[in-house]
Amino acid sequence: MQTNRIYMEAIKSGKDVRRYVRINVIGENGAGKSSLIRRLLGQDIDAVRRTDGIDIINNIQIRTSDGEWIVNKDVTEMKSADFVECGLWNFAGHKDYYATHQNFLTPHVIYLLVSDISKDSTFTYYDHDDEGFDSIGNHVDFWFDSINSLCRDSTGYKLNPPIIMVCTHSDKYESSEKLKARECEYKDNFDRNIRFHKKGGHMRRDLHFISNTKSDEKDIQALKEDISKLADSMDYFAVALPTKWIQLELKLSNLKNSNTNILPFEEIRKRAQEILPDEKELLSFLNYQHTIRNILFFEDIRDYIILNPNWLVKCFGCLVFNERYNERSDKTSSPTERYQMKNTGELTDEIIDLMFEKDPDIASGQYKTYILAVMERFGMIVKLQRKASDNDGCQISKSYFMPSLIKKQLISVKTIKKICRTIACNASPWLTLEFEFLSLSYANHILFDYLREYTIWERDSVDVATYHSVLMDLCEKIEELGGQLKQNINYQIKAKCSNGDYSKMSGRISLEELTEACEVGQYLCGEHSCMHKTDEMKKTWISLDNTTNAISY
Ligand SMILES: Nc1nc2c(ncn2[C@@H]2O[C@H](COP(=O)(O)OP(=O)(O)OP(=O)(O)O)[C@@H](O)[C@H]2O)c(=O)[nH]1
Ligand SMILES: [Mg+2]
Ligand SMILES: [Zn+2]
Structure with missing residues (x-):
């Protein structure tokens, strides 16, 4: 815990153990996550609708004596050591939410990864963009990678957070017979591509094969038992906290239950006065609550506190271009604005107002500036400071951009060369960073930081020091982001000859590989199958010996 000193002081005046099991249900859209949750809670699945954002379901308890799930009982009645509270977070499977979800995936959680067995489950190389998400295998792989990036200790073969596959x-x-054959094929595929790899260490228990529409209660019961056993083996995520913190958390959860989504900081301070009168301790408490995503709170934009994280995701959902909001924005915005948003992810101030206005739950007028600031912090939207037109030097655009809406455009090497020829410049070798896994939110942050900070430079020549400083800036940025998003990152710095195609894997080379491959000042280029001068490569990006970078949190 970062707030160590204050926490240690607070705990001296009394501590308690809080046990709480959070289950995050993730997987592709239409896989049956919401249906499965309803089955687990003993509800019928007729009324199931596509999930927008994250649905948070509380009011579930696990009886520690036998692992039985108790649903919808009065919480206050059952406060005893025999029951552990449990929260189910149902994550929308729609792709537009993926970069956002990353902000809400925390490590002390059981993950229930749901996939539709009837869909193609081949595992092929993917790069986390549209084309690569065709098969269910890629989805499963993507989620395993995402969860693996939360892993705090990767020694041993059992890794946390744990995942149960359904x-x-x-x-x-x-x-x-046909089902059995399919199950075997799926298992085989899964074992080869995930289970027998390092990230497979997150997998617990056996794969569950069920039907939400046809399975009898036995299958559902078996899944519940598996979850309970797993929660028990994790000691129900027990954590020692100052008693006062637990009391205040309860107070906040009562507020949440009465549908209070957002409150001014001053209001919280007043309500906390009796329990935590010291502001520093209150801030430590709120920061801790934010870390586990019970609430959302940023100390430096502390006008409000978001008590229900889903409320923010709902605000984001208003801006996401899905069918529901598409229809809404079609009615309310001008064709130019719609075109711009659809094609560039640009959100003008007017569009933001119009879209927020339409959702009565949000009452955005009052909170607009705050919501936008928080969304920006989470990388859901970004502000690009840029000139409105070439002639108007001082006017800065007020628009935001939504990274999740921006269409990926691979600029062909041919086009780049054409541009280079027109302005008669020399091209350096390409710099490529190869990430073991690069989450979407990460990629967006890096991209926009670059767009914000760099303009086109004109240089007569580029010295090694300049290459270093650009590269070091990038590495520092990645490290900073890793700290913010609490994700592990592994990447390799490579370069590629200037005539190569940056999007192709072949021909990318690290300093170590280059040194090994060098023969009388030349090396064999993997893309062109001919020799290039080693120095042309060495005197640019990869001159520093920092090829492999691993940052763990
Ligand atoms: N035949 C069959 N249909 C199912 C099963 N599970 C879910 N469905 C149907 O598939 C559709 C989507 O189910 P949901 O539970 O909404 O899927 P989801 O994963 O929550 O989808 P998102 O909220 O978009 O992420 C619904 O029409 C369900 O009735 C299943 O096991 N068998
Ligand atoms: Mg759903
Ligand atoms: Zn080459």
Whole structure:
């Protein structure tokens, strides 16, 4: 815990153990996450609708004596050591939310990864963009990578956070033989591509194969038992906290239950007066609550406190271009603005107002500036300071951009060369960073930081020091982001000859590989299958010996 000193002081005046099990349900859209949750809670699945954002369901308890799930009982009645509170976070599977979800994936959680067994499950190389997400195998792989980036200790073969895999839609197979055959094929695929790899260490228990529409209660019960056993083996995520903090957390959760989504900081301070009168301690408490995403609170933009994280995701949902909001914005905005938003992810101030206005739950007028500041902090939207037109030097655009809406555009090497020829410049070798796994939110942050900070430079020549400083800036940025997002990152710095195609893997080379491959001042280029001068490569990006970078949190 970062607030160590204050926490240690606070704990002296009394501590308690808080046990709480959070289950994050993740997976592709339409996989059956919401249906599965309803089955787990004993509800029918007729009324299931596509999830927007994150649905948070509390009011579930696990009885420690036998692992039984108790749903919808009066919480106050059952406050005893025999029951552990449990929260189910249902993450929308729609791709537009992926970069946002990353902000809400925390390490002390059980992950329930749901996939539709009837869909293609081949695992192929993917690069986390649209084209790569065709098969369910890639989705599963993506989620394993995302969760693996939260892993705090990767020694040993059992890794945390734990994942339970649930395959739905087993009713799609006409006979039990066909289903068995499919289950074997799926398992085999899964074992080869995930389970027997390092990230497979997150997987617990066996794969569950169920049908949300046809399975009997036995299958659902078996899944509940598995979750309870896993929670028990994790000691129900017990954590020792100052008693006062637990009391205040309860007070906040009562407020949440009465549908209070956001409150001014001053209001919280007043309400906390009796329990935590010291402001520093209150801030430590709020920061801790933010770390576990019980609430959202930024000390430097502390006008408000968001008690229900889903409320922010809902605000974000208003801006996401999905069918519901598409229809809404079509009615309310001008064709130019719509075109701009659809094609560039640009959100003008007017569009933001119009979209927020339409959702009565948000009452955005009052909170608009704050909501935008928080969204910016989470990388959901970004502000690009840029000139409105070439002739108007001082006017800065007020627009925001939504990284999740920006269409990926691979500029071909041919186009770049054409531009280079027009302005008659020399091209350096390409710099490439190869990430073991690069989450979307990360990529967006890096991209926008670059767009914000760099303009096109004109230089007669570029010295090694300049290459270093650009590269070091980038590495520092990555490190800073890792700290903010609490994700582990592994990447390799490589370069590629200036005539190569940066998007192709072949021909990318690290300093170590270059040194090994060098023969009388030349090396064999993997893309062009011919020799290039080693120095041309060495005197640029990869002259520093810092090829492999691993940052762990
Ligand atoms: N046949 C069959 N249909 C299912 C099963 N599970 C879910 N469905 C149907 O699939 C559709 C999508 O189910 P949801 O539970 O909403 O899926 P989801 O994963 O929550 O989807 P998002 O909220 O968009 O991420 C619904 O029409 C369900 O009735 C299943 O096991 N078998
Ligand atoms: Mg859903
Ligand atoms: Zn080459």
